[in-house]
Amino acid sequence: MEDNLEMNAEVTTYRYLRFCLLALLLGLTVSIGIETVRGGWQTSLSSYYYTPAGPIFIAVLASVGACLVALRGFTDAENVCLNLAGISAPMVAFVPTPERGHQPDVVAITNNAATFLTVLGIGYLVVLGFAVRRVRRHEPVSTWSYIGLASVALAWLVGVVWLAVDRQSFAGHAHALAATFTFLPFAGVVALNTDWGVRVIARQETRSRTRFDRAYWAVLIGMGLVVILFGALQSWAYALLGLEVGILGLFAGFWILQTIDLMDPRRDAAVSASLRSAPSVLP
Template identity: 65%
Template sequence: MTTSAELTTYRYVRFALLALLLALAISVAAETVRGGWQTSISAYYYTAAGPVFIGALTAIGVCLVALRGFTDAEDVCLNLAGVSAPMVAFVPTPEEGRLPDVPAIVNNALTYLAVLAVGYLVVLLAVRRQPGRPTPWGIAGLVLTAAAWLVGVTWVLADRDSFAAHAHALAAVFTFLPFAGVVVLNTDWGVRHLAREASASPTRLDGAYWSIVAGMAAVCVVFALAHAWRFALLGTEVGLLALFALFWGLRLIDDRGGEASRSGMGAMPIM
């Protein structure tokens, strides 16, 4: 049975996500005032905002993995986004006139992949000790995480320069796409038809979540059409992160009305 302390901890993790996004926004804004606009949020890695950028994305990844979704499907999406976010921080986006520090990128990436492997083994041991077999979504999460890890290790060992040049973009895609899935999986339709749960979602804000999904799609379409604009990528990232923050804010409000019904909060995350 979920205790009051577990409920409080769960809400604090959600609040921490908002605090981390706020820290990133403040740091980027301050650096923009001081040094001018960059072409993307990722480009602030090379500025005075770099340490906050790295720290915030790494901590956001930890929070996403630590959170337990209402369904196994949501949990898989949270974990995939969570394990991808730190790689976005550790591998900077290529910028014209700035040579990547390949030895540092390789060191950071391999260190992270090694820790991820240890965590994966711990999850496997926990799954083996649980009664019954993992759900199809749980198995899918384990397989996808293992595949992503294998691709990362093989890539960085086989071609360090290619990894340093392209891993950032790939990790960013696999951070934002699963997060969009998280929003959909908080709707009643997502719970019933994607997660294949018999019970409806406990949300009181179904329409608001669908509005956020529509907003994400609109941001991507608008800035894809304006791809020739120098700041199109920055606009895309700012728009998606703003919607990301809005979603977590709404979830904090939504949770107040039905958190006790989310029975999986204290369980081991299903990769």
């Protein structure tokens, strides 16, 4: 009975985090929809930063980032992608996209970015401490965990050096870089949930857990088609908006499918066991 209670608590928390992320995306959609009806379409999702939907835009991206970092991927490879997207999403909000008629507030951007990078650095040191302790105890640490630690450290270092050396350049270009490293890991998460991704990339020796392999491939192919389509339409004023909406919509669809995929007693037990004994040093 005690084990069941423990499993239920773990799985319930895990599911609430997943549902919370969907609720956040829904909130962003509603806010942008209301503003679009009131003031018309913007050329990108990031452009809504300068509208009355701006506070929701910032709050949602910061919260989505926290959820993605807190969520434990089913494999270490998936966990790396979730963490990279999670640490990038808040920076998309804190450093607005440059817009004609809107001068970047370098002082505010510096304050927000420096605060975020400081907290991220402290959190990284805590995780690194757990990693060192695990190595000293001769406990297994996966290759993907090392990749995750290295990639987060590199991202942090780039942000700190860039902000320290050229704040004006950081204010003008960090948004685009952060957005890229938010969206690319989304595609990685989808790929890592296909049967091929689980077996080949994540190197999961057990049989694939997925019931939706074809659906995941359809989402991944859809993402590729969206990039190709709106890349060809880049001269269109709303091409970037279409690209962002398409990718986010497909990822939300994947997230719903994956949530259903994981809502199975056997998978619940696997998730619970993974949370208790996973060799990953990443959260």
